[in-house]
Amino acid sequence: MIGSQNSPYRLLEPADSAIPLVCDSPHSGTEYPADFCHVVPRAQLRGGEDTHVDQLWRAAPSVGATLLLANFPRTYIDLNRTANDIDPLLLDGDWPEPLSPSEKSRLGYGLIWRKLNAATVIYDRQLSVNEVQQRIQNYYRPYHAALAQAIENSMQRFGGVWHLNLHSMPNNAYERLQIKNNPHPLADFVLGDRDGTTCEPEFMNLIEQYLRTLGYTVARNDPYKGMQLIAQIGQPNKNRHSLQVEIRRPIYMNEASREPNANFQTVQNDITQLLKKIAEYLSERSSPTLQQTHQVKNE
Structure with a gap:
């Protein structure tokens, strides 16, 4: 394992024969930096965590995958945003480069969160430009560098990744996203590929169909399509496939206490079996013959 308690991330290498699978959990960190200086009670702030997602997927290295885990919380700095997705209203001075705040920033959930929800602000002041720059330098960039290296290692070794x-999602996801009059309940799993642009359909189909055989409800790109990380990594024409997986929190934990519920072990075991299914699929896709075929197709 690379990284430790004082590192912004932990990187778990494959424990067995490696496969071209890289998993990352950017929002499950629970180590709150001393300079966070939030005014929201910690218990309430934890509502922004994807708590226990790292544990749900902990079998990834045992099937040959690389697993990258953030140690810090997303409310401190959100790894699934672009580095310029900053609300100027958050800052007490001018940013030295052009900013590009997204709709997420408007809602208060940009690179640096301003709010937990529409009514709850995180800070009682604006943040200094230097504060935000330090978070980017010390937390955001090291994590992204580690993920980029893991992706590149897979590309070099297998010809693909x-x-x-x-992630996990709150039970009131539609409400938080200000989506009104939704005609159906939130699914147990939401698979996001930015409307078919970041991942081969066969991989999406494999995961969706297997989860359905286990009795879970599954949706595609509703309400989460995927953000910065899969948009950056997913280039199917280059044999780079990226898929976001969201799990509805109440199926594995108590959202109020953040404690695992009675179904946690079942969900964890089901995900382990899913990882084994994925490993079988990728072992075939990454064989030398298929690598050569892919290389010829793209020359």
């Missing part, structure tokens, strides 16, 4: 960006 399949990436899973791992």
